[in-house]
Amino acid sequence: MFYNPIHKRKWLIVGIVLIALNLRPSLTAVGPLISSIREDLSITNGIAGMLTTLPLIAFAVLSALAPRLGLKVGQGQAIFIGMFVLTVGILVRSIEWVTTLFIGTALIGIGVAICNVLLPSLVKQQFPDKVGLLTGIYSISLSAWAAVGSGISFPLAQRMSSGWQGSLGVWAVLGIIAMVVWIPQTTIKRKPVKIPKINIKNSPLFRSKLAWQVTIFMGMQSFMFYCLITWLPEIMQSRGMTPSTAGWMLSFMQIVGLPGTFITPVLAGRITNQRGIVLSIGILYLIGLSGMLFGSGVVWLTLCIAIIGLAQGSSVSLALTFLSLRASTATQASNLSGMAQSIGYALAAVGPILIGMLYDFTQTWTPGIVIFIGIVVIMVSAGIGAGRDKYIEEVSLAAK
Numbered sequence: 001m002f003y004n005p006i007h008k009r010k011w012l013i014v015g016i017v018l019i020a021l022n023l024r025p026s027l028t029a030v031g032p033l034i035s036s037i038r039e040d041l042s043i044t045n046g047i048a049g050m051l052t053t054l055p056l057i058a059f060a061v062l063s064a065l066a067p068r069l070g071l072k073v074g075q076g077q078a079i080f081i082g083m084f085v086l087t088v089g090i091l092v093r094s095i096e097w098v099t100t101l102f103i104g105t106a107l108i109g110i111g112v113a114i115c116n117v118l119l120p121s122l123v124k125q126q127f128p129d130k131v132g133l134l135t136g137i138y139s140i141s142l143s144a145w146a147a148v149g150s151g152i153s154f155p156l157a158q159r160m161s162s163g164w165q166g167s168l169g170v171w172a173v174l175g176i177i178a179m180v181v182w183i184p185q186t187t188i189k190r191k192p193v194k195i196p197k198i199n200i201k202n203s204p205l206f207r208s209k210l211a212w213q214v215t216i217f218m219g220m221q222s223f224m225f226y227c228l229i230t231w232l233p234e235i236m237q238s239r240g241m242t243p244s245t246a247g248w249m250l251s252f253m254q255i256v257g258l259p260g261t262f263i264t265p266v267l268a269g270r271i272t273n274q275r276g277i278v279l280s281i282g283i284l285y286l287i288g289l290s291g292m293l294f295g296s297g298v299v300w301l302t303l304c305i306a307i308i309g310l311a312q313g314s315s316v317s318l319a320l321t322f323l324s325l326r327a328s329t330a331t332q333a334s335n336l337s338g339m340a341q342s343i344g345y346a347l348a349a350v351g352p353i354l355i356g357m358l359y360d361f362t363q364t365w366t367p368g369i370v371i372f373i374g375i376v377v378i379m380v381s382a383g384i385g386a387g388r389d390k391y392i393e394e395v396s397l398a399a400k
Contacts (some may be wrong), residue, residue, distance in 0.1 A: 012126060013137070015185055018178040019079060019115055020141035025149030026090050026108050026171050027055060028229045028254070032154040032247030033164045035234070040164070041098050045234075049356030051105055052230040056222070056352075058109025059116065059345035066117035067334045075118050076185035082118070083182065086111025087175030094162075094169030117341055120323045121334035135265040135324065139317035143254055143261040145174075150229065151251030154244050205339050208392045213385035214322045214336065217278075219344030220379035221315040223351040224285075224372060228253070228312065230352040232305075235292075235365045239301060249305055256306045257313020264314040265321040274325075277318060278383035284311035285376040293369045315379070328391040336392065351375075 030037075030051050038048045070078040085107055093104025123134045153167050160166035205211045229250060236246035268274045288307035295304065323340060327333035355368040 009126070011181075011184060012122075013134070015178075015182045016119060016123070016134070016138055017141045018181050019083060019119065020138050021145045022083065022086060022171070022175050022178050023112050023115055024142050024146035025174070026086065026093075026168070027052065027112070027149075027226070028146040028250070029149040029153035029168055029171065031229045031231070031250055032150060032233045032243065033157055033167060034230065035237075035243060036157060036164045037101070040096070041101070043098070045356040045360045046353055047356075049230060049353035050102065052226050052352035053349050054102060054105045055109030055112060056226060056345045056349035058106055059113040060342050060349060062110055062113035063117050063342035063345060064338045066114045067121070067338050069114065070118050070121070070334070074186070075122055076182070079115050079118050079122075080179060080182050080186045082111045082114030083175055083179050084111070085114070087172050087179065090172040090175060091169060094165045094172075096165050113341070113345075117334070117337045120320060120337045121331075124324050124327070124329075124333040133266055133269070135269075135317065135321050136262045139265060139320055140258055140262040143258055143313055143316065146229070147251045147254030147258070150254060151248050154247040158244075205335060205392065210326060210385065210388065210390055211336060211339060211392050213382045214319075214326055215340040215343050216347070216382035217322065217344075217379055217386045218319045218340040219347030220375050220382065221312075221319050222344055222348035223375050224379070225312055225316060226348055227351040227355050227368075227372065228308070231355055231359075231365070231368065234359075235368075236301065238365055239296065241298070249302070252302070253305045253309035253312065256309035257311075260310045260314035261317045265317045268318055268321045268325065272389040274318065274322075274387035275384050276387075277314070278380055278387050281311050281315050281318070281383070282376055282380035284308070284314075285379075286373065289369055289373050289376065293366065293373075318383075322386050326386065326390070326392055332392065 034045075034048050034051070037043070037051070038045065066078070066082075069081070072078075073081070089104045089107025089109075089111060091104070092100050092107060095101075095104070119138065120135070123138065127134045149171070153164075156170065157164045157167040160170075162169075232250045232253065233243070233246040236249050237243060241249065264277060268277060284307050288304045288311060291304035291307070292301065295301065319340075323337045324333050327336050355371070358367050358371075359365060
C-alpha cells in the first residue's frame with residue numbers, strides 16, 4: 001500500500017523534504033550558466049539578472065496570496081499545485097527562446113512562492129513541538145540541493161548535447177518525483193486549516209515593529225543569497241577562475257553553509273533570545289566580504305567564500321525559524337510567512353539586476369561587494385529586533 005495512515009506523519013516528513021529539494025536547484029543552477037545563456041541569446045548582464053529577479057518578483061506578489069490558496073483548496077493541494085507549476089516552468093524555460101526562458105522563469109517563481117509560504121505553516125501546525133528540528137531538516141534540504149544545482153549545472157551543460165537548456169531542464173525529473181510522493185497529502189481527508197486573508201489596513205502584522213523586523217531580515221538575507229548565486233561565479237571568473245571552477249565555488253559556498261543551516265534553527269528553537277546568533281552571522285559575513293574586497297588568490301578567496309557560506313546558510317534557516325518562533329499560532333505563522341516573504345522578496349528582487357547593471361556601467365565588481373556589506377549591516381540591525389523573545393501579538397498589545 002503506497003500510503004498507510006498509521007505512518008502519515010513519516011510520509012509527511014518525506015514529502016516535505018522532497019518538496020524542499022525542489023525549491024532551490026532550479027534557481028541556483030542558473031548562475032554558473034549565465035555566461036553561456038547571455039552569449040547564446042545575446043543579452044546584457046542587466047537582462048541576465050532578470051533570470052533571478054523574476055522569481056523574486058513572483059515571490060513578492062504570490063507570497064501574500066498563497067495563504068488564501070491554502071484556505072480555498074487545502075494546504076496539501078495548494079503545495080501540489082505549486083509543485084506542478086514549478087515543474088512546468090522548468091520545462092518551458094529549457095526551450096531555447098528568450099520569451100520561453102523568461103516565461104518559464106516566472107512560472108518557477110510562482111511555484112516556489114506557493115511552497116515557500118505554506119510549508120512553514122504546515123510544520124507549525126503538524127509539528128508544534130519540533131519546529132526547530134523540522135525547520136532544520138527542511139532548511140538543510142533546501143541548501144544541500146541548492147549546492148548540488150550550482151555545482152553540476154555547468155558540467156551537465158558541457159556533457160549534454162542540448163547544452164544549458166538540457167542542464168536546466170533536467171530538474172523537472174525531481175519535480176515529478178516530489179509530486180508523486182505528495183499525492184497522499186492531497187487526497188486524505190483532514191481538518192482544513194483556517195487561514196484568514198491578510199488585510200493590509202487592519203492586520204496587526206502591518207502595525208507590528210517585530211513583524212517588520214522579521215520581514216526586513218528575511219528580505220536582506222534573500223538579497224544576499226540571490227545576488228551571490230547569480231553573480232558569484234562571474235565575480236570569481238573576473239579573479240581568474242575557469243567557469244567550471246567558479247561554478248563549483250558557488251556550490252562550495254552552499255555546502256560549507258550546511259552545518260549552520262541545520263544547527264542554527266535547532267539552537268534558535270532551544271534558546272529564548274536569538275540576538276547572539278544574529279550578531280555572529282553578521283560578523284562572519286563582514287569578515288568574508290571584506291576579505292573578498294581586499295584580498296586575492298585562490299586560497300584566500302576560497303577561505304572568504306567558506307566564511308560567507310557559513311553566514312549565508314545560518315541566516316536563511318534563521319529567517320525561516322523566525323516565521324514560527326515569532327508567531328503564536330499556525331494561522332499567524334502563515335500570515336507572517338506571507339508578509340515576510342512577499343515584502344522581503346520585493347526588497348530582494350532589486351538585487352541581482354542592480355548588481356548586474358552596476359557591473360555593466362563600471363566594469364568592476366567592487367561597488368557590488370560594497371553594497372553587500374551595507375545590506376549585511378541592515379540585516380543585522382533588523383535581526384537584533386527580530387531575535388527578541390516575543391510573539392507578534394504580545395508586542396502589538398504592548399504598543400496599544
